[in-house]
Each structure stands twice: as structure tokens, then as C-alpha cells.
Amino acid sequence: MVNTMKLEIMALGENEAFARSAVAAFALCLNPSFSELSDIKTAVSEAVTNSIVHAYKHSGQHDTLSIECRAEGDEHGGILHITVTDGGCGIADMEKALLPFYTTLENDERSGMGFTIMQTFMDGFSLESEVGKGTKVSMFRKIGKKSVVATMDDVAVKERADAGR
Amino acid sequence: MQILAETQGNVVYLHLRGEIDEHNAHSARTKADRLVERYAGSERAIFDLREVSFMDSTGIGFLIGRYKRFQRFGVPVYLTNPTNSTDKILEMSGIYTLMPKV
Numbered sequence: 001m002v003n004t005m006k007l008e009i010m011a012l013g014e015n016e017a018f019a020r021s022a023v024a025a026f027a028l029c030l031n032p033s034f035s036e037l038s039d040i041k042t043a044v045s046e047a048v049t050n051s052i053v054h055a056y057k058h059s060g061q062h063d064t065l066s067i068e069c070r071a072e073g074d075e076h077g078g079i080l081h082i083t084v085t086d087g088g089c090g091i092a093d094m095e096k097a098l099l100p101f102y103t104t105l106e107n108d109e110r111s112g113m114g115f116t117i118m119q120t121f122m123d124g125f126s127l128e129s130e131v132g133k134g135t136k137v138s139m140f141r142k143i144g145k146k147s148v149v150a151t152m153d154d155v156a157v158k159e160r161a162d163a164g165r
Numbered sequence: 166m167q168i169l170a171e172t173q174g175n176v177v178y179l180h181l182r183g184e185i186d187e188h189n190a191h192s193a194r195t196k197a198d199r200l201v202e203r204y205a206g207s208e209r210a211i212f213d214l215r216e217v218s219f220m221d222s223t224g225i226g227f228l229i230g231r232y233k234r235f236q237r238f239g240v241p242v243y244l245t246n247p248t249n250s251t252d253k254i255l256e257m258s259g260i261y262t263l264m265p266k267v
């Protein structure tokens with residue numbers, strides 16, 4: 001089975017809980033365990049929160065972010081792909097941004113662990129960003145015991161994630 | 166997210182309850198800092214995380230922020246009862262070197 005979902009929401013703090021819960025609800029089609037679900041919620045929360053607090057910190061009211069999910073598998077498990085995209089300020093130095101404890105918002109009590117958490121909690125991670133255009137985070141997570149043969153796309157994502165480490 | 170303070174002798178327990186994310190941490194900070202001031206004379210402070218149902222990196226920043234405030238009064242801070250997923254994040258961040266798990 002292939003199942004997809006696309007969500008476009010305003011980049012508001014009020015939507016953080018909604019966004020992670022919506023992805024978790026979608027993921028139920030792969031029958032994830034409790035701990036798989038909580039890892040997914042955490043990773044989504046990191047990506048969505050970044051788009052809310054960093055991407056649009058200098059701009060207006062009608063900023064949106066989108067979340068796309070693609071589930072491949074069945075009730076015994078499979079693979080869940082998630083992308084979170086914003087049209088915000090972009091990241092000038094991606095290498096630095098990916099470092100643990102690196103944050104540009106130290107005064108707001110941010111810890112700089114968001115990207116590290118996404119990379120640790122998911123099985124694949126990649127980051128694309130362009131200054132002035134926006135940022136796209138792509139991640140996937142294998143769900144269930146059934147061994148999943150990753151497609152070539154997944155392998156490419158995984159390699160890029162490893163290179164970024 | 167809710168915070169409840171409870172004292173046992175000269176030790177203050179701060180029970181955190183609910184979801185800790187960027188959005189709801191704002192009001193919790195103000196409330197937590199009032200509690201820090203009120204219990205500034207404690208021998209030690211312990212954050213009880215048993216009822217934290219969700220936490221992301223915001224939780225790390227939140228706890229370190231309160232740690233710094235308690236530190237001004239010389240009050241050592243500890244963490245207790247994290248759920249598995251909370252523990253995973255806290256472990257990764259190295260926060261237990263500042264606030265040991267008890």
C-alpha cells in the first residue's frame with residue numbers, strides 16, 4: 001500500500017501540537033509501536049518548530065509551512081517519509097546549523113539540538129535550504145519488524161544524512 | 166503544560182505535567198521562575214518528569230534555563246522519573262551532567 005497526505009498550515013506556535021499529532025495519526029496506517037510514534041512526533045515537532053521560530057522571524061502574518069507524508073507498507077509496518085517545507089529566510093551555513101548545540105537563538109533558551117534529534121530519531125534525514133527561498137527537511141523512519149528494502153531514493157537520503165553528520 | 170510545587174522538608178519537588186513544546190513553554194517559564202524565587206532557600210530542587218507526555222528540544226532549553234536560575238541561589242537541581250522518550254532526549258543532550266538523574 002502507498003498512502004499519502006499533504007497538510008498546509010500557518011506557521012504559528014498554536015499549530016505545533018496539531019502538526020505532530022496529525023502526522024502521528026497518519027502514521028497509524030503502518031501500525032507503529034508507541035516508541036516509534038513518539039520518536040516520529042518528536043522529529044516532526046523539531047522540524048515544524050524550526051519553520052515557526054526561525055524561518056519567518058522577520059516576516060509577515062501569512063506565512064505557511066507544509067508537511068507531506070508518504071507511507072509505504074501495511075499493518076505489519078513499512079516506511080514513513082516526511083517532508084517539512086517552509087518559504088522562509090533559509091539557512092546560510094547548513095554545516096554549522098547541523099552541529100549539536102549550534103543555535104542562532106540562544107537568548108530564547110533554544111538548545112541547538114533540533115537537527116541532532118531529527119537525525120537520531122529518524123532512519124534518514126536530509127536538509128535543503130536556500131537563503132531567501134526557504135528550507136526543506138526530508139526524513140524517513142522504518143516502522144515495524146518486517147524488514148524493509150529501502151528504495152534508491154531512501155539510500156540517497158540516508159547517505160546525504162550521514163555526510164552531514 | 167502545568168507545574169506543581171511540593172516540598173518535603175527542605176527539598177522542593179517541581180512536578181511537570183503535559184506537553185512541553187515551544188508554544189506552551191512561554192507561560193510555563195514565567196510560572197516556573199516564580200517558583201524558583203519562592204523556593205530559593207531550598208537545599209535542593211528536583212524536577213519530576215513522570216507526567217511529561219511529550220517533550221522536544223524545547224524541554225532541554227527549559228530545564229537548563231531553570232537550572233541557571235536555581236544556580237544563582239546555590240540550589241542544586243536534579244531530574245527524576247523521565248519517561249523513555251524524555252530520557253532519550255535528555256541523555257543525548259548531556260543535561261544529566263548538570264542535573265543528575267535521581
Ligand SMILES: Nc1ncnc2c1ncn2[C@@H]1O[C@H](COP(=O)(O)OP(=O)(O)OP(=O)(O)O)[C@@H](O)[C@H]1O
Nearest residue numbers: 050054055097103104110111112113114115135222
Ligand atoms: N526552517 C529554518 N529556517 C531558517 N533557519 C533555520 C531553520 N531550521 C533551523 N534553522 C537554523 O539552524 C539552527 C539550528 O537548528 P536546530 O533546530 O538544531 O536548533 P535550534 O532550533 O536553534 O534549537 P532547538 O531546536 O534545540 O530548540 C537554528 O538556530 C537556525 O539558525
Ligand SMILES: [Mg+2]
Nearest residue numbers: 046050114115
Ligand atoms: Mg530547532
